Amino acid sequence: MKIKGKKISIDLWVSEIQNNNKVVLAQAITLIESTKESDKIIAAELLKKCAELKTKPSIRIGITGVPGVGKSTFINTFVRNLSNKENKIAILSIDPSSQNSNGSILGDKTRMTDLVNDPNVFIRPSPSGITLGGITAHTTDTILLFEAAGYNYIIVETVGVGQSETAVHGVTDFFLLLMLPGSGDELQGIKRGIMELADLVFINKADGDNILKAKIAKAEFSLALHLFPAMPSGWTPQVIIGSAIESIGIKETIDAIDSFISITTTNGYFEKNRTNQKINNFRQQIKSIWWQQFIENQNTKNKIFELENAIKEGKLQPINAVNEIIEFQKTYFNK
């Protein structure tokens, strides 16, 4: 790896990240996103060293909502309220849809114009070519780098139209859902499953003529949230109405996050959840590597195609096909 054309050691790279050299941090993120085998080896070493550092306690916040709900406006205002001597904020945007929609729904860092020049803020746009399956590993590794660089608020933004929210929920501590004033019944294109994950629903654009509608929406969302089973965190999900443009409801949101941290660190959930997330990350990575090895092997690949055809033709049920592939694999690997 290089700084200003000069090759540098991994240790120097780590200390530049710790010194919040944003150029080096950006290069490090690009490295961990690389699919080249040689980059993967260096990235693993870099991440190991970063994970060993003693870093400031951080809070990882997932923010989601449909396009147009006001995510970038909200993040802009939210971060301006947080950014000070004590707090450094990193923002990562995740948009797996950018692969097949000819451009990203979340767009690039120009969406958060106020923040671009803030020395306490780092914005990373959506990685190119990220797949849904790749979110967990990529995001976790990027978060680790942010924490090594001293960022104590990590915001992971995702567009609320697919399954990426569930993946992002699995790598963050607090999950914030942005909604519009309107009927809670319609759920505005957000799947119920995503509502169930929310620690806080922020009803945005509660300004001008929308205030009454927002109040009605708050009552409906509060009712809907009550019907879900209690959260394992011991936290009761909140509904806040506000306006990202007029900076209404932002301080309450910051206070709610503080209460969440205080409750979940006291009851032990915070640490337990992070540990579980690490185990899940590990399992997902082995699953994907094993699957890759399985599918790269010509014999197992052919067998899978043969079984898939049998399923398509109605000659075989998936459960029987699974048993067949397990038997096939046993004989194949015992040879």
Ligand code: GDP
């Ligand atoms: P994103 O696609 O979710 O990131 O949404 P944007 O932040 O780009 O906002 C979409 C549109 O909604 C923009 O025209 C914003 O100016 C507008 N908007 C965002 N927040 C508010 C708000 O609190 N009140 C009003 N009235 N408009 C807002």
